[in-house]
Amino acid sequence: MLTLPSGFAFDYANLYGDGKVTGADIAGIAGRIAAAHAAVGHMRATGEVRGHLSKDGVPEKVLFSQLPYVAAGNLNSPESIRRLKDFGASLRHRTDAVIHFGIGGSYLGNRVLFDAHCGEFWNSRSPEERGGYPELYFSGNNLDPLRTDDLIKHIRAAAAEKTPYRLLLVVVSKSGGTLDTMGSFMVVHEALRQVPGLELSVVAVTDPAGGDKATLLKKLANDSGWPTFAVPDGVGGRFSVFSEVGLVTAACIGFDLDAFLAGARSMDQACLEGDPRTNPALLNAVLKYLAAANHGRNIEIFMPYADRLKAVAEWYVQLLAESLGKRTDRQGREVFYGRTPVVAVGTTDMHAQTQQHQDGARDKVVQFVRVAAWDSDPVIPDAFPSARELTKISSLRMSQALDAALEANAQALAADGRYSAVFHLPHLDAFHLGELLYLLALSVAYEGELADVDAFDQPGVEAYKRIMSPKLAALKQAGR
Numbered sequence: 295m296l297t298l299p300s301g302f303a304f305d306y307a308n309l310y311g312d313g314k315v316t317g318a319d320i321a322g323i324a325g326r327i328a329a330a331h332a333a334v335g336h337m338r339a340t341g342e343v344r345g346h347l348s349k350d351g352v353p354e355k356v357l358f359s360q361l362p363y364v365a366a367g368n369l370n371s372p373e374s375i376r377r378l379k380d381f382g383a384s385l386r387h388r389t390d391a392v393i394h395f396g397i398g399g400s401y402l403g404n405r406v407l408f409d410a411h412c413g414e415f416w417n418s419r420s421p422e423e424r425g426g427y428p429e430l431y432f433s434g435n436n437l438d439p440l441r442t443d444d445l446i447k448h449i450r451a452a453a454a455e456k457t458p459y460r461l462l463l464v465v466v467s468k469s470g471g472t473l474d475t476m477g478s479f480m481v482v483h484e485a486l487r488q489v490p491g492l493e494l495s496v497v498a499v500t501d502p503a504g505g506d507k508a509t510l511l512k513k514l515a516n517d518s519g520w521p522t523f524a525v526p527d528g529v530g531g532r533f534s535v536f537s538e539v540g541l542v543t544a545a546c547i548g549f550d551l552d553a554f555l556a557g558a559r560s561m562d563q564a565c566l567e568g569d570p571r572t573n574p575a576l577l578n579a580v581l582k583y584l585a586a587a588n589h590g591r592n593i594e595i596f597m598p599y600a601d602r603l604k605a606v607a608e609w610y611v612q613l614l615a616e617s618l619g620k621r622t623d624r625q626g627r628e629v630f631y632g633r634t635p636v637v638a639v640g641t642t643d644m645h646a647q648t649q650q651h652q653d654g655a656r657d658k659v660v661q662f663v664r665v666a667a668w669d670s671d672p673v674i675p676d677a678f679p680s681a682r683e684l685t686k687i688s689s690l691r692m693s694q695a696l697d698a699a700l701e702a703n704a705q706a707l708a709a710d711g712r713y714s715a716v717f718h719l720p721h722l723d724a725f726h727l728g729e730l731l732y733l734l735a736l737s738v739a740y741e742g743e744l745a746d747v748d749a750f751d752q753p754g755v756e757a758y759k760r761i762m763s764p765k766l767a768a769l770k771q772a773g774r
């Protein structure tokens with residue numbers, strides 16, 4: 295178990311040892327581990343990553359590791375943080391609802407912050423219960439016609455109940471032209487802009503470049519006078535939760551963005567040394583890399599025991615899949631690298647997926663996440679004493695039963711030579727969430743080095759886009 299001073303811990307007992315990843319496995323790649331650590335150190339200091347090219351084929355910096363550090367001249371500066379907080383304060387007791395438009399890296403991290411902080415019932419609470427912060431809805435994460443229409447109807451009904459009804463549309467797209475995001479935005483904007491009593495405003499979050507390089511969204515914002523925030527150069531979508539992309543949502547809901555960045559910073563500091571026994575991101579990368587390379591564990595089930603953390607598993611899917619799922623290594627050789635990520639939630643998926651984890655192919659690592667202390671933790675009462683079966687769990691706190699379920703699952707898997715590990719969060723809060731997300735982000739940077747693949751591009755997603763564009767054009771033509 296590797297425990298940090300903050301209480302965050304990585305329990306890898308079921309991933310390392312006899313019959314699992316071994317000391318000999320690690321010793322066998324000692325030189326590559328040292329080289330990976332040096333390369334990540336170089337990335338931290340300069341933003342340079344060997345072989346990484348932008349979509350346009352030119353060398354591009356990788357700067358996400360700077361984001362936790364708020365300083366003048368950095369991507370997050372005291373002024374930019376001030377501006378975000380002022381933005382959040384300006385919504386309080388004033389804006390009724392926010393609709394966030396975004397997909398991929400422009401959505402998943404935002405959803406993590408929303409779920410962790412707000413839970414499932416935020417939008418049904420009164421403004422007072424929300425501390426004056428607005429309701430928040432997500433759109434643009436699909437091109438689903440029915441859900442989009444449901445959302446429009448819901449907002450129209452709310453606006454009919456309250457005048458004026460103040461609605462803010464936050465449109466997030468690094469490239470500024472993603473069809474799913476912009477298509478949903480156009481539909482919703484058009485449907486709501488002339489609703490009587492509904493005051494509509496828009497904020498855009500996109501690449502800040504101006505002139506010829508301005509994104510479509512940036513140009514729209516300039517022409518329409520919408521305020522903008524930035525997806526900074528050198529920060530890919532899947533790393534952008536620590537940038538204004540994630541922090542804008544944090545500001546909208548009163549999530550403690552200082553604590554979130556402090557958690558990320560604290561994790562970064564815990565990962566400065568090159569010894570995998572004490573550096574949690576390096577340790578995670580080394581163990582998962584070896585579990586795949588030497589033991590065939592090519593699937594990673596990310597399984598938090600907490601409903602509010604399901605979105606972390608969804609965020610991690612993009613991080614792992616786009617960063618490490620690569621056809622070629624940096625020498626151009628075909629390697630078809632990468633673990634397939636799978637979303638699971640405990641205890642929910644013990645009743646759905648665990649059968650496969652326990653008895654299916656031995657190709658998985660199950661990565662659990664456990665929350666140690668809960669803000670609310672009901673005791674299960676002895677409500678029906680005559681039902682003897684049920685008294686097994688009565689008088690226990692729900693979290694005790696949840697922990698017992700996690701431990702039992704891990705033990706059963708281990709007893710059959712199946713790999714798992716646990717991230718322990720002392721408490722579900724902004725600081726520990728910052729630690730967890732940053733550990734995972736840094737970990738894929740390390741694993742990219744170990745596997746010698748570019749962890750910061752995603753050329754594979756262009757393949758369908760090349761087919762889809764002419765299809766849309768043909769559909770349009772046929773409709774004329």
Ligand SMILES: O=P(O)(O)OC[C@H]1O[C@H](O)[C@H](O)[C@@H](O)[C@@H]1O
Nearest residue numbers: 398399400467468469472531755
């Ligand atoms: O932020 P955007 O430019 O709209 O991109 C949203 C998403 O779209 C793409 O398909 C990429 O593969 C993702 O990495 C990205 O996060």
